[in-house]
Amino acid sequence: MSAAALHVRGLTAGYGPVTALRDVSLDVPEGACVAVLGGNGAGKSTLLRALSRTLAFHGGAARAGTVTFAGRPLHGLPPDRIVVAGLCHVPEGRQVFARMTVEDNLRAGALTAARSGRAAALARVHELFPVLADRARQRAGLLSGGEQQMLAVGRALMASPRLLLLDEPSLGLAPLMAARIADTVREINAQGTSVLLVEQNAALALRLASHAYVLEVGEVAAEGPAAELAASDEVRRRYLGVVDEQAAADSAPARVPHLARWEDA
Numbered sequence: 001m002s003a004a005a006l007h008v009r010g011l012t013a014g015y016g017p018v019t020a021l022r023d024v025s026l027d028v029p030e031g032a033c034v035a036v037l038g039g040n041g042a043g044k045s046t047l048l049r050a051l052s053r054t055l056a057f058h059g060g061a062a063r064a065g066t067v068t069f070a071g072r073p074l075h076g077l078p079p080d081r082i083v084v085a086g087l088c089h090v091p092e093g094r095q096v097f098a099r100m101t102v103e104d105n106l107r108a109g110a111l112t113a114a115r116s117g118r119a120a121a122l123a124r125v126h127e128l129f130p131v132l133a134d135r136a137r138q139r140a141g142l143l144s145g146g147e148q149q150m151l152a153v154g155r156a157l158m159a160s161p162r163l164l165l166l167d168e169p170s171l172g173l174a175p176l177m178a179a180r181i182a183d184t185v186r187e188i189n190a191q192g193t194s195v196l197l198v199e200q201n202a203a204l205a206l207r208l209a210s211h212a213y214v215l216e217v218g219e220v221a222a223e224g225p226a227a228e229l230a231a232s233d234e235v236r237r238r239y240l241g242v243v244d245e246q247a248a249a250d251s252a253p254a255r256v257p258h259l260a261r262w263e264d265a
């Protein structure tokens, strides 16, 4: 087992009567970029919330399963201890503090970090995202969507995470901006930070990740090396928008795709 690997086993979570994740197991080896793909409502955000222990803020809870990071169990810890343990979650929809300045948003990300590491973390963020240095005194709400995404990622990096949990960083961005964000995710990963990347944009995610999981209605429907998933007909048709007329005819709406078909692919 590598030093800072994440291991999730049998994770089941939901909101009141709704079960949003069922028996999910996955691994993020130390230093890896792993993607979780899936359509709207597949349970991707619930997975990240369960890992960062923020499900309760959304009226949810984890019901079963274990999560270990660097050999240490995380289930049961409060969200601030998860950050101290090295996991930082960049939530869906950025969630920057719109009325606060860019600088203060970044400072807020460093609250749980050791004081000694803050200057280096800020320098790294400014190097990755020079615009955040240029706009330091502007209100975050005045930034463009792409810049707000940079700020959300930068804020998470201020805690010097060992594993970054990214929830749909490309959502709502123009293709050029999504590509820029993708480049920085690659750079962050190359600098040694592990990444668990949740995306509906499968093409983008499969370019960044070495390994990927596909979630469907809360369960892992497929997994494998990113290159293999990118080559799978099923993934290409369902997630990469590649139209194969025969396959489309084969899966009339009444047919429920079966797991075995994934493995055949």
Ligand SMILES: Nc1ncnc2c1ncn2[C@@H]1O[C@H](COP(=O)(O)OP(=O)(O)O)[C@@H](O)[C@H]1O
Pocket (backbone or CB within 6 Å): 015, 018, 019, 020, 038, 039, 040, 041, 042, 043, 044, 045, 046, 047, 058, 059, 060
């Ligand atoms: N705060 C919530 N309260 C109740 N149900 C929720 C809440 N958030 C998500 N869900 C439900 O949980 C399931 C998974 O949602 P989610 O994890 O947000 O999926 P994804 O991020 O893949 O779009 C969906 O059925 C969704 O409607």
Ligand SMILES: [Mg+2]
Pocket (backbone or CB within 6 Å): 044, 045, 046, 092, 167, 168
């Ligand atoms: Mg989501």
